[in-house]
Amino acid sequence: MLIRDETANDIPAISRVVTEALKLLPQATGTEADIVETLRTQGALALSLVAEEEGLVIGYLAASAARIGEQHGWGLIGPLAVLPSRHRQGIGSALMSEALRRLRTDSRGAALVGDPTYYARFGFRAFPGLKVAGCPPEVVQALPFDSTEPRGELIHHPAFGLGQQA
Ligand SMILES: CC(C)(COP(=O)(O)OP(=O)(O)OC[C@H]1O[C@@H](n2cnc3c(N)ncnc32)[C@H](O)[C@@H]1OP(=O)(O)O)[C@@H](O)C(=O)NCCC(=O)NCCS
Numbered sequence: 190m191l192i193r194d195e196t197a198n199d200i201p202a203i204s205r206v207v208t209e210a211l212k213l214l215p216q217a218t219g220t221e222a223d224i225v226e227t228l229r230t231q232g233a234l235a236l237s238l239v240a241e242e243e244g245l246v247i248g249y250l251a252a253s254a255a256r257i258g259e260q261h262g263w264g265l266i267g268p269l270a271v272l273p274s275r276h277r278q279g280i281g282s283a284l285m286s287e288a289l290r291r292l293r294t295d296s297r298g299a300a301l302v303g304d305p306t307y308y309a310r311f312g313f314r315a316f317p318g319l320k321v322a323g324c325p326p327e328v329v330q331a332l333p334f335d336s337t338e339p340r341g342e343l344i345h346h347p348a349f350g351l352g353q354q355a
Pocket residue numbers: 210211213214267268269270271272275276277278279280281282283302303304306307
């Protein structure tokens with residue numbers, strides 16, 4: 190398996206992987222592939238990583254700039270998606286490791302909204318006061334790369350349609 194940056198040829202396969210994987214989540218809206226496309230169109234994909242095997246895209250991770258409260262410089266990870274037939278083979282972990290390695294070079298930390306039982310293994314955790322309107326606090330998580338204490342609302346890029354702007 191190879192983790193690499195997306196190319197223009199990958200775009201249809203990325204949409205398929207994101208749609209198929211996110212379908213499994215009860216909270217999915219069906220718009221996740223469109224969010225990626227909007228981020229791409231707006232030049233807001235800080236990271237757009239694919240996992241490739243034998244020429245096929247089997248996993249995908251996006252990252253975009255975000256702020257927490259007044260703190261700029263966070264890397265928002267999401268969506269992270271692995272083709273359902275390839276779950277539990279380390280593909281999501283490989284994408285996450287590479288994303289964190291790259292974000293460390295220019296971000297104060299990574300943040301995301303997701304299942305804490307999965308993301309804790311990478312060092313993500315909830316913090317007092319770290320929130321996204323309408324989300325249970327335990328699913329809003331951060332991984333600071335320095336001593337920054339993330340406090341306040343995690344503001345996504347407007348492509349996520351969550352109200353405030355990064
Ligand atoms: C979540 C997801 C990206 C994980 O990818 P993956 O390639 O299956 O993950 P890995 O193989 O790296 O998993 C590593 C570990 O996480 C566990 N795991 C996988 N999905 C999990 C989940 N939803 N909750 C808890 N643990 C999970 C695996 O059992 C494995 O644990 P083990 O090593 O102790 O067996 C993938 O399951 C997926 O695409 N799910 C649907 C979309 C989604 O939930 N995206 C994330 C939220 S935006």
